[in-house]
Amino acid sequence: MTDSTEHNLADQLHRFLFDADNVRGELVQLGPSFSAMIANHDYPPAVAELLGELLAATSLFTALLKFEGEVTVQLQGDGPVRLMVVNGDHRQQFRGVARISNPPGELTGLRALLGTGYLVITVSPTDGERYQGVVALDEESIAACLERYFSQSEQLPTSIWLFARASAPARAAGLLLQRMPVSASEQDDRGLEHLVLLTTTLKAEELLDLPAITVLHRLYHQEQINLFSPQPLTFVCGCSRKKSANALISLGRDDCEALLAERGEICIHCEYCNSNYRFTDADIEPLFGSGTRHGPH
Ligand SMILES: [Zn+2]
Structure with missing residues (x-):
């Protein structure tokens, strides 16, 4: 079940079809969810913007799945940013960190x-x-790397546009066009090529700031487009005090007590949302039930 109490027009994924051309499309726009992801991290703007592109890309990728599950898209390199990761699921709930x-x-x-x-x-x-797919980071953009992934791994011609802006109001957005899987005799990419040509006129500020319907109308008003109801998208870290406590239980009583003796408290830090969960002696003791090892209590 999707919790859509925080309904926000900006945090939405739109799916559409060009039936005549055997092409599917997706358009995602992220506002508050992207702001929440970069809040309290002090990322340099260029890093935040790349994370925004990765978030939009992961949303587009996740929306292509035909089953329920999770997707993690990770960039790893030897540059100033050594890891960037966005994790999401079929409910369009995402978290990410650099x-x-x-x-x-x-x-x-x-x-x-x-x-x-x-x-x-x-x-x-x-x-x-x-399952896992890997492509080398030898393209100029995340969009180009993903396009190569689709042509190599899935043999589906795919075009992707990704944009992000870190300054307030922070926004990220993406658009994907992909030929539907069809039999070899039906393969004809002229429809896709025409749609890609129309889409390359798209400017970053249009995709970031205009309502999705306006963007689609500007690009494809001469095409027959079948637009489905949008799906809300949310930033959900998923961490909690209870999950942290469970992690400590699996760590075991001895290790927890050793940490407490060394530091006075155990602090579990969540990299994704910067939450800290602190556990003192009084918090740890009940986690391991009444069977104390230090004699009667
Ligand atoms: Zn968290």
Whole structure:
């Protein structure tokens, strides 16, 4: 069940079809969810913007799944940013984080920030085997890396546009066009090529700031487009005090007591949302039930 109490027009994913051309499309726009993801992290703007592009990309990728499950899209490299990861699921609930090893200064863009490395997509169906796809980070953008992933791994011609702006109001957005899987005899990419040509006129500020319907009308008003109801998208970290307590229980009583003796308290930090869960002696004791090891109590 999707909790859509925080209904916001900006945090939505739109799916559409060009039936005549065997092409599917997706358009995602992120406002508050992207702001929440970068809040309290002090990312340099270029890093936040790359994370916004990765968030939009993960949303587009997740929306293509035909089953329930989770997707993790990870960039790993030897540059100032050594890891950037966004994790999401079929309910369009996302979290993401960037790990910076050196201040990137004025550097911007995928190649400069990540250096040499890989984009790794991990798909974990709720029922079924997890699988992974890897492409080298030797394109200029996340969009270009993903396009290559689709042409290599799925043999589906795909075009992707990603934009993000870190300054307030922070926004990220993405658009995807992909030929539907069809039999070899039906393969004809002229429809897709025409739609891609129309879409390359799209400007960052249009996709970031205009209502999705306006963007689609501007681009495709001469095409026959079949638009489905939008799906809300949310930033959900998923961490909690209870989950942290469960992690401590699996760590075991001895290790917890050793940590407490060393530091006076155990602090579990969530990288994704910067929450801290603090546990003192009085919190730890009840986790392990009444069977104390230090004699009667
Ligand atoms: Zn968290």
